[in-house]
Amino acid sequence: MLTEEEKTEIEEHLAALPVRRSGCIDALNVVQRHRRWVSDESVRDIAAFLGMTPDEVDSVATFYSLIFRRPVGRHAILLCDSASCWIMGQENLLDLLEKRLGIGLGQTTEDDRFTLLSVACLGACDRAPALMIDDDLYGPVGAETLDGILERYE
Ligand code: FES
Numbered sequence: 001m002l003t004e005e006e007k008t009e010i011e012e013h014l015a016a017l018p019v020r021r022s023g024c025i026d027a028l029n030v031v032q033r034h035r036r037w038v039s040d041e042s043v044r045d046i047a048a049f050l051g052m053t054p055d056e057v058d059s060v061a062t063f064y065s066l067i068f069r070r071p072v073g074r075h076a077i078l079l080c081d082s083a084s085c086w087i088m089g090q091e092n093l094l095d096l097l098e099k100r101l102g103i104g105l106g107q108t109t110e111d112d113r114f115t116l117l118s119v120a121c122l123g124a125c126d127r128a129p130a131l132m133i134d135d136d137l138y139g140p141v142g143a144e145t146l147d148g149i150l151e152r153y154e
Pocket of ligand 1: 080084
């Protein structure tokens, strides 16, 4: 069930929109901000709240790689795997991350601190290889900067 707080926040977004379904991505963002990810139950609840079908909400949720449909840790590391970053050493950066965190892509550290995910271009090709942690964009990231970046997240 959506909480009253979530409903209120979604309604604030809806106030500026012509039809309720236009607020689908806003509703997904609200729920993810409160719960870290969007479960099947949340998809059904959002659909009911907006007058949509669960499939319609799910198609929006799965279109955007920044909406998480599986549980994630306290911080999501989104590693760009598109062309510029790949050319500039994305594979080495992935290797570093896997060694530092002890996890592979799609996995979460045992302490629930980080989830490591790959995404398409982050729009920071001039800073390749790039990654994003929560809402923070970093690049270029290498062995000399990675530890300092990770230390900022508890
Ligand atoms: S290719 Fe990595 S940010 Fe664009």
